[in-house]
Amino acid sequence: MHPMINVAVRAAREAGKIINRASLDLDLLRVSEKSANDFVTEVDRASEQAIIEVLLKAYPQHGILGEETGSTHGRADSEYQWIIDPLDGTTNFIHGLPVYAVSIALAHHGVVQHGVVYDPSRDELFTASRGAGAFLDNRRLRVSRRTRIEDSLIGTGFPFRRGDDLDTYLEMFKKISLRCVGLRRPGAAALDLAYVAAGRYDGFFEVGLKPWDVAAGSLLVTEAGGMVGNFTGEADFLHRGEVIAANPRVYAQMVSLLKGYAGRNFSAPQAPEA
Numbered sequence: 001m002h003p004m005i006n007v008a009v010r011a012a013r014e015a016g017k018i019i020n021r022a023s024l025d026l027d028l029l030r031v032s033e034k035s036a037n038d039f040v041t042e043v044d045r046a047s048e049q050a051i052i053e054v055l056l057k058a059y060p061q062h063g064i065l066g067e068e069t070g071s072t073h074g075r076a077d078s079e080y081q082w083i084i085d086p087l088d089g090t091t092n093f094i095h096g097l098p099v100y101a102v103s104i105a106l107a108h109h110g111v112v113q114h115g116v117v118y119d120p121s122r123d124e125l126f127t128a129s130r131g132a133g134a135f136l137d138n139r140r141l142r143v144s145r146r147t148r149i150e151d152s153l154i155g156t157g158f159p160f161r162r163g164d165d166l167d168t169y170l171e172m173f174k175k176i177s178l179r180c181v182g183l184r185r186p187g188a189a190a191l192d193l194a195y196v197a198a199g200r201y202d203g204f205f206e207v208g209l210k211p212w213d214v215a216a217g218s219l220l221v222t223e224a225g226g227m228v229g230n231f232t233g234e235a236d237f238l239h240r241g242e243v244i245a246a247n248p249r250v251y252a253q254m255v256s257l258l259k260g261y262a263g264r265n266f267s268a269p270q271a272p273e274a
Contacts, residue, residue: 002129004059004106008082008116009125011054012102015047015086016120019093019102023121026096041094044068047086051104055082062106067212081107085212089188098122103190105215112238115216117194126194126220134197134223143226143247144199149257152202152250154180155192159208168264169207175257176205189243193217196245197224203246203254205231207264211238218245227251231262 001009022029022043030042048068055062056074063081064074074082082104087093089100098121106114117126126141128134134141146152154176159169177183184201186192189209195201197220215238218228228245230237233255237243242262244254 001127002114002132005114005116005127005129007055007058008104008106008114009118009127011051012104012116012118012125014050014054015102016118016123018047018050019043019087019100019120023093023096023098026094029094031094041087041090043093044087044090047102048084051084051086051102055104065211067210079109081110083107083112083212083215085190088190088213089186092187097187099186099191100188101191101194103212103216105212105219107215110238112215112219115219117190117216117220119191119194124194126197126217128197128216128219128223130219130223132223134220136194136198141197141220141224142199143196143221143224144202144250146202146247147249149176149179149203149250149253150181152180152246153182153184153200154254155184155186155195155201155204157187157189157192157206157209158185164208165264168261172205172258172261176254179253179257189213190217193228193245194220196226196247197221199224203244203250205242205244205254205258207242207261209241209243214238214243218243221245229255231255231258233259 048066063078066084085103092099102118104116105112113130115128192204196204230240231242
C-alpha cells in the first residue's frame, strides 16, 4: 500500500479502538445535539482527535477538514487536505446498532487520491488509491455486474433533520423503489459507498451529504470500476450535497430517474448558534 494509505489505516484503527471500547457501555455515553436529530458524542470528538494526531504526526504540513473540528487543525493553505468523518452513523452508534464507520480521505488540490473506510464492529477495512484499485482487506473489489435497475439492490439515506424536504425525497424514493428489487437505508453513507464498491449494492443515492461523508467512499467506488456523480451525472458531487454511485449500467439508469431533482435544497435552514 501507498505510505499515505498506511498512515490513514493506522489512524482509522486508532479511532476504531476508541469506538469499540465505547460501544461496550453506551449508557455512560455523553450525547449532545448539533441541530435537530443531528447528534455528536464524546466518541466522535475523541475519535477525530486521535485521527488528527496520527495524520499530523506523519504529515505536519498537511491540512485537515474534520466533521467536528472543521479546518482548525493543520495547514489551511496546504495543497494536501485530509477529509475526516470520525464516526459516520452516530445515531446508529448511540442506539447500539452496529452500522457505522470511520472515513478518512486525502485530497491533493481538491482531488481525492487515497481513501479508507473502516467498519470497527466487523473489522472490515476498505482502502483505495487513485489508479491502484480498491480493496477489502487484501481482496480486490469490483462493482456488481447487473445491467438493469430492475434487478438491482439500491442503498439510500433519508433526510433526517426536522424541517428537511422529506416530501420531495419521497418522490425520488418512489421513482427508484418502483423500478428496483429493493431499497436499503442503513444510515452510514461511507459504508453505503463501500458496499457499492464491494458489489453488495448495485447503486446508491442520497441528498444532504457533506464532503467527509463521501470523499473516501467515492474513491472506493471509482477504483472498483463504478461511477460517482451528482444527479445530472456530472463529477462535481463532493460539495453539491447530492450523490449517485453505481456500476456503470445502473448509474446511467439512476441518473435518468433522478436528474430532475438536481440542485434542490433538501436541508432545513439551520438556526444561528447562540
